[in-house]
């Protein structure tokens with residue numbers, strides 16, 4: 001099928017870039033619009049404030065990015081990213097238990113988010129027919145007189161530019177602040193049902209010079225929060241010879257941004273390595289704070305009517321509590337879906353995309369929301385299944401301090417490689433039950 005037509009993508013961050021990658025296979029012209037001035041190199045920018053916080057790219061996300069952009073991993077490595085064995089080279093603490101480590105094929109990259117976005121943007125802009133227009137803010141949609149089809153976007157006034165852009169397809173990838181609910185209402189469409197789970201996360205990140213031998217030769221630390229201690233800590237290598245330390249609290253728990261408070265919070269985490277690192281390492285900048293109020297999922301698949309020629313994508317469709325590191329990988333999964341659907345035809349695209357996207361979002365949503373519901377302060381429905389799974393996972397984490405097979409099974413689910421139901425399979429279940437009868441050995445505690 002020869003490429004034809006024009007697709008417009010609102011937002012040129014990772015979601016928009018990935019959408020453009022899929023669209024470029026069937027649309028002759030793809031235009032990405034972003035209200036930001038886009039930096040020439042890997043640098044944080046205003047429209048993506050989370051870019052200053054540590055981003056973990058899950059193993060499934062890394063696999064998909066490599067499939068979409070062959071050689072991307074090697075390019076990131078050349079630019080200073082560190083490949084990390086997510087089971088073998090990361091100290092994991094879940095529910096206070098240190099996971100027994102083992103070599104694995106779960107590979108991630110230690111790198112800043114701006115580096116990843118920059119490398120992906122380079123690849124996408126090199127595709128035939130793709131262009132990026134920075135400093136171009138979309139303010140609404142244009143449509144046919146009967147409003148049944150979106151025909152393009154309206155742009156904020158700027159000299160030397162038209163105030164409308166026509167398109168055969170418009171994709172909203174403008175992030176969690178997406179204006180789709182407002183734009184669709186202007187065209188007479190009802191609001192999509194929305195699910196929201198308030199978590200009140202506060203992130204603080206600081207970067208440090210990376211010395212040889214730091215962290216015991218390991219490459220990362222991940223201390224997960226647990227009921228009674230709603231605090232997280234992540235240490236990850238980044239390009240440019242540095243480490244970043246991100247600490248987070250939920251439900252009003254907030255890492256301080258002054259030196260002393262930051263060090264005290266680090267020392268309070270279940271992973272002693274974070275406090276040690278913060279005490280001894282040389283900071284390269286001041287801590288940067290960002291808040292994330294709630295996970296939000298917009299259920300466009302449940303709307304009885306939706307205009308042709310329009311899609312909502314990535315964080316604009318579902319924005320997940322970032323402590324589980326899923327956003328980019330979920331956008332990557334949607335990209336494979338969009339690519340598959342477009343390879344067949346363009347008919348009834350929204351009708352085909354939204355229900356399938358909802359099904360692929362179900363797993364990461366249930367992982368994030370299920371884990372958040374362990375905290376009594378998080379409001380939501382605690383079904384018997386959610387309670388049971390959380391009690392079971394607490395036992396799994398205890399047993400995984402001795403049994404690396406359990407750690408591997410858990411990390412494959414967390415990295416969106418295996419479905420959550422995999423953890424309830426008989427082989428895993430039996431090991432969890434067997435683990436209850438063993439006390440962690442002294443050597444496994446010290447490891």
Ligand SMILES: Cc1cc2nc3c(=O)[nH]c(=O)nc-3n(C[C@H](O)[C@H](O)[C@H](O)COP(=O)(O)OP(=O)(O)OC[C@H]3O[C@@H](n4cnc5c(N)ncnc54)[C@H](O)[C@@H]3O)c2cc1C
Pocket residue numbers: 010011012013014015016033034035036046047048050053054055056057058136137138139173174175176179203290292313314315316322323324325326327328329331
């Ligand atoms: C604190 C924090 C930490 C995170 N950590 C992780 C992590 O560890 N791992 C992970 O996978 N994900 C993480 N995420 C999520 C991840 O950042 C997103 O999933 C990812 O950036 C894809 O989002 P997006 O492209 O849909 O939206 P965004 O990245 O938010 O980008 C939206 C883009 O749209 C542009 N825009 C907005 N409105 C308009 C408009 N009207 N006109 C034109 N342009 C517009 C903006 O300038 C911006 O470029 C984290 C998020 C947060 C908040």
